[in-house]
Structures are given as C-alpha cells and as structure tokens.
Amino acid sequence: MDGFTDLAAGKEGAPILIEQIEAETLSKSGFKYTPVSVGRSNGPDPSLICYDGCACRIQSCVESVGSGSATACSCLSRFRVNYELSDAINSKVLVENKLTGRSTLPIFECNALCKCGDACRNREVQHGVKRQLQIFRTGSRGLGVKTLSGLHRGEFVCEYAGEVITEPEASSRAAQQKATDMNYVISVREHLGSGITATYVDPRTHGNVGRFINHSCDPNLLMLPVRVDSDIP
Ligand SMILES: [Zn+2]
Numbered sequence: 071m072d073g074f075t076d077l078a079a080g081k082e083g084a085p086i087l088i089e090q091i092e093a094e095t096l097s098k099s100g101f102k103y104t105p106v107s108v109g110r111s112n113g114p115d116p117s118l119i120c121y122d123g124c125a126c127r128i129q130s131c132v133e134s135v136g137s138g139s140a141t142a143c144s145c146l147s148r149f150r151v152n153y154e155l156s157d158a159i160n161s162k163v164l165v166e167n168k169l170t171g172r173s174t175l176p177i178f179e180c181n182a183l184c185k186c187g188d189a190c191r192n193r194e195v196q197h198g199v200k201r202q203l204q205i206f207r208t209g210s211r212g213l214g215v216k217t218l219s220g221l222h223r224g225e226f227v228c229e230y231a232g233e234v235i236t237e238p239e240a241s242s243r244a245a246q247q248k249a250t251d252m253n254y255v256i257s258v259r260e261h262l263g264s265g266i267t268a269t270y271v272d273p274r275t276h277g278n279v280g281r282f283i284n285h286s287c288d289p290n291l292l293m294l295p296v297r298v299d300s301d302i303p
Pocket residue numbers: 124126130131145180184186187190191192193
C-alpha cells in the first residue's frame with residue numbers, strides 16, 4: 071500500500087502495515103520492534119530453554135498411536151492437543167476447550183528440542199504473525215490495530231511481546247508511564263501446579279504489534295498464556 075511501511079521490517083510472518091509518517095514518529099520516540107519478548111539484566115530471561123522436547127521424528131506430532139513401533143508424543147500426551155486444522159481458513163485454530171478455559175491444561179507448543187518438523191501441528195504462536203495487520207490512527211484513542219481480513223474463532227493473532235521485567239520494576243514503570251503517557255505494562259497471573267506465577271511484560275520501547283491493541287468493553291480478542299521453549303509465556 072502506498073505510503074505504508076512494515077513496522078516489523080520482515081521480522082514477522084506478515085508485514086505489520088503502518089503509515090510511514092507514524093513509523094517515523096515511533097522511531098524518533100525510541101521504539102524498537104521485537105517479534106518476541108526480550109530479557110533485561112537481572113530480570114527473567116525469556117530466551118532460556120526450559121523444557122524437554124518430544125522424540126517424534128515425524129513431520130507433525132500425533133496425540134496417540136495404536137499398536138505400532140512409534141510411541142505417542144510426550145508433548146501432546148502431557149498437555150493434549152492445542153490446535154486443530156480449520157478447513158474454513160486452511161489454518162490452525164485453538165481447540166475449543168482451551169479457548170473457553172474448560173481444559174485446565176496449559177498450552178505448551180513443541181519446542182526447539184522436539185524432533186518433529188517445523189510444520190508440526192503443535193507449533194503456531196512460535197511462527198509469529200500470519201494475518202495481515204494494520205496499525206492505524208483511531209479517532210480519540212491514539213493508535214489501534216485492525217485486520218485486513220476477517221478473523222476466525224480460535225485463530226492466533228499476535229503475541230504481547232516486550233521486555234520481561236521483575237515485579238518491582240513493573241510497578242515503577244507502570245507508575246511512570248501512567249504519569250506521562252499510558253500504561254503498557256501487562257501482568258499475567260497464572261495458577262500453575264506449584265502456585266501462582268506472575269509475568270510482567272513492558273512493550274513500550276521494545277515491543278511488537280500487540281502493544282498497539284486497544285482495550286475494549288466488548289473485546290473480540292482474548293489473551294492466553296502460551297509456552298514454547300521458555301517458562302515465560
Ligand atoms: Zn511436534
């Protein structure tokens with residue numbers, strides 16, 4: 071599109087369209103695009119590989135197999151199937167019970183140590199944005215995000231990527247941001263087996279397209295923790 075540029079500069083699976091002039095303003099303000107979350111010194115490190123992989127030496131993992139020489143996938147046996155193929159969009163969607171929260175099992179994708187292929191059905195969020203997204207100036211709410219084609223229920227849109235920080239750092243940044251602009255720091259609390267884990271992400275200066283999504287009283291998106299290599303969602 072004329073006058074538009076890719077804010078992600080090719081780092082996502084699809085260009086993140088934004089008007090050239092808006093991209094320049096963001097760049098001048100110090101904003102840097104990162105498709106995945108990044109760590110800060112003495113903070114949690116999202117690049118650490120924390121989980122074992124499965125031993126499926128096949129293109130795509132399968133949940134269980136009958137009497138054969140192959141063994142069932144350890145990733146899918148533990149956390150069950152996360153995605154199914156939707157014929158309507160020829161793409162993956164999150165299975166209904168994980169979308170609605172009826173399944174209490176967390177969403178773990180196949181990771182860097184898994185022996186399956188890149189096309190494994192249990193790999194989706196790790197491939198980044200696939201939908202054509204556009205950042206645009208809203209009437210009175212600053213920048214917002216829209217899709218250029220309809221979304222299907224359960225379809226992955228984008229991560230909320232940014233700097234992963236500690237709780238005290240998150241409190242001080244949130245207070246600072248509220249005073250000058252708006253607060254981008256998000257806190258995700260999860261009840262896991264070992265208790266409550268909290269993750270704090272600040273995409274204000276290092277972030278992805280998720281940073282531009284606005285709040286809504288009638289939202290059409292849902293935020294869910296998804297893990298790949300790291301214990302940080
Ligand atoms: Zn797999």
